Amino acid sequence: MKERPILFNAEMVKAILSGRKTQTRRMIKFPLRDVNMGCELAGNELAGEVKAGDYRNCPLGQPGDQLWVREAFRMAKSLDLNSPSEVAQLSLNAGYKNPWAPIQLEADGVRTGRWTGFDTPPVLTEPGKLRPSLHMPRWASRIQLEISNVGVQRLQDISSGDAVREGICQLPASGRYCINPGDQYFGGASHSAKEVYSWLWESIYGEDSWQANPWVWVIEFERVALAVEQP
Numbered sequence: 504m505k506e507r508p509i510l511f512n513a514e515m516v517k518a519i520l521s522g523r524k525t526q527t528r529r530m531i532k533f534p535l536r537d538v539n540m541g542c543e544l545a546g547n548e549l550a551g552e553v554k555a556g557d558y559r560n561c562p563l564g565q566p567g568d569q570l571w572v573r574e575a576f577r578m579a580k581s582l583d584l585n586s587p588s589e590v591a592q593l594s595l596n597a598g599y600k601n602p603w604a605p606i607q608l609e610a611d612g613v614r615t616g617r618w619t620g621f622d623t624p625p626v627l628t629e630p631g632k633l634r635p636s637l638h639m640p641r642w643a644s645r646i647q648l649e650i651s652n653v654g655v656q657r658l659q660d661i662s663s664g665d666a667v668r669e670g671i672c673q674l675p676a677s678g679r680y681c682i683n684p685g686d687q688y689f690g691g692a693s694h695s696a697k698e699v700y701s702w703l704w705e706s707i708y709g710e711d712s713w714q715a716n717p718w719v720w721v722i723e724f725e726r727v728a729l730a731v732e733q734p
Contacts, residue, residue: 507569508571509570509571511573514703515527516610518670528661529720531546531719533718561720566652567649569648570724572645574609574639576643577630580630580631656719657716661697663695668723669700679694680694681699701713
């Protein structure tokens with residue numbers, strides 16, 4: 504079993520935590536060379552390999568491997584000049600049981616009330632700068648996922664059911680689809696879950712990225728453990 508990092512934005516972190524999101528699609532980077540043979544693979548050739556149970560070219564792993572989630576975070580403004588590793592040591596030196604005690608995760612919203620660093624006596628401060636998910640260290644991750652299946656397909660081949668598994672939800676009262684239950688970004692009766700998912704995709708990858716219909720990795724997963732518990 505191997506373990507690798509994976510990035511999610513705040514909306515998708517919330518969907519994972521609520522249990523709505525159990526799939527993710529990531530664009531396949533071409534040209535792609537077979538790791539064993541060295542030859543370039545076309546999308547349909549790669550899809551055939553994966554369907555046959557050959558996952559060696561998937562950068563995210565294979566069924567049974569695990570992914571730890573990187574998400575955007577911030578700390579107190581007084582800690583902005585410190586690296587995450589320095590903050591971890593400061594946290595332990597200050598008597599916290601866990602190094603991630605000062606971290607606020609962006610998906611949870613900006614903390615209100617007291618923000619303190621490690622000054623003695625404690626000094627009130629403002630929320631610090633938002634640190635991109637790419638910079639989250641392993642010890643700060645709170646979500647662990649296990650890959651249950653890997654597939655390859657064209658983006659637009661996603662089914663309505665899989666669009667829902669990507670985190671799109673349907674509001675019971677209205678029957679409308681949305682990305683998050685609190686959103687005002689709804690599709691009406693004429694908009695399917697697949698179409699709402701296309702809006703989500705373009706919000707991440709840019710205009711016309713849906714129309715380009717790229718080959719994508721389809722990663723199905725289960726949330727298996729919290730790597731940390733927030734204080």
